[in-house]
Amino acid sequence: MTLLKVQSISKNYGKLPALDNISFSISEGTALGVVGESGSGKSTLIKSILSMESIHSGHILFLNQDIHKLKGKQKRELYKDIQIIMQDPSSSLNAKLPVWKSMVEPISNFRDRKDTLYPNLSLFDIAKKVGKMVGLKEEHLTKYPHELSGGQKQRVSIARGISLHPRLLILDEPTSSLDVSIQAQILMLLKSLKKELQTSFLFVSHDLTAVRFLCDEIVVLKEGKLLERFSSDDILKEERHDYTKQLIQYTAI
Numbered sequence: 556m557t558l559l560k561v562q563s564i565s566k567n568y569g570k571l572p573a574l575d576n577i578s579f580s581i582s583e584g585t586a587l588g589v590v591g592e593s594g595s596g597k598s599t600l601i602k603s604i605l606s607m608e609s610i611h612s613g614h615i616l617f618l619n620q621d622i623h624k625l626k627g628k629q630k631r632e633l634y635k636d637i638q639i640i641m642q643d644p645s646s647s648l649n650a651k652l653p654v655w656k657s658m659v660e661p662i663s664n665f666r667d668r669k670d671t672l673y674p675n676l677s678l679f680d681i682a683k684k685v686g687k688m689v690g691l692k693e694e695h696l697t698k699y700p701h702e703l704s705g706g707q708k709q710r711v712s713i714a715r716g717i718s719l720h721p722r723l724l725i726l727d728e729p730t731s732s733l734d735v736s737i738q739a740q741i742l743m744l745l746k747s748l749k750k751e752l753q754t755s756f757l758f759v760s761h762d763l764t765a766v767r768f769l770c771d772e773i774v775v776l777k778e779g780k781l782l783e784r785f786s787s788d789d790i791l792k793e794e795r796h797d798y799t800k801q802l803i804q805y806t807a808i
């Protein structure tokens with residue numbers, strides 16, 4: 556079943572096109588990678604999907620509902636099922652709270668989902684349960700963000716992102732602020748969570764190696780245009796676009 560359908564969307568900043576007639580879809584339970592260099596339109600695409608930016612033409616459908624037409628309660632409902640994990644966990648966690656409180660913030664905002672997913676569990680018990688899924692120990696949960704390593708903080712963000720069991724998880728360069736050895740651990744964690752939760756991923760990154768590891772399919776963006784879409788298994792095929800080949804060379808796959 557199609558979860559997200561992006562239909563011919565365009566967005567300009569002044570006269571400059573940031574997204575130029577982009578279309579793609581994501582099926583339930585699959586992972587799509589979006590790769591592109593700086594300025595290719597990746598952030599604009601994410602903001603458009605999250606309704607943080609308007610679009611000039613086209614439609615974005617999530618479960619057949621036009622995201623940009625939703626208001627109030629309907630829009631709020633949508634965000635139970637779309638969660639985002641950002642590049643820098645330090646800026647997305649509240650420095651003044653022990654991390655377990657940040658982890659359960661989405662679930663405390665959506666009580667109906669709490670009752671369905673975690674009946675009779677206290678918020679701290681939910682944090683323990685979700686923390687365990689991302690490899691955090693109970694002793695980490697009562698710490699403040701500055702007391703944890705970058706990798707541990709990103710695990711907290713991932714725990715928060717999956718706590719509602721969203722149908723779509725948007726990953727915005729989730730490993731690029733981390734040391735290389737930690738990047739691999741986080742990618743492996745995301746891969747196992749994808750399998751366990753059957754959540755769909757939209758993984759936005761400039762790192763083709765990471766995208767290939769985690770995603771079933773890949774789209775390549777350049778200057779706001781979608782150049783091609785292919786299965787991750789076909790990344791090294793001769794028919795790849797010249798620009799994709801350049802990215803591959805640059806990433807030394």
Ligand SMILES: Nc1ncnc2c1ncn2[C@@H]1O[C@H](COP(=O)(O)OP(=O)(O)OP(=O)(O)O)[C@@H](O)[C@H]1O
Nearest residue numbers: 568571572573591592593594595596597598599600
């Ligand atoms: N608020 C804005 N005002 C004007 N131009 C913008 C704005 N946001 C983005 N742009 C322009 O739109 C284009 C796409 O930018 P975008 O941030 O989406 O790219 P990106 O692929 O996410 O880049 P990066 O990887 O560096 O974050 C760029 O040319 C950028 O300069």
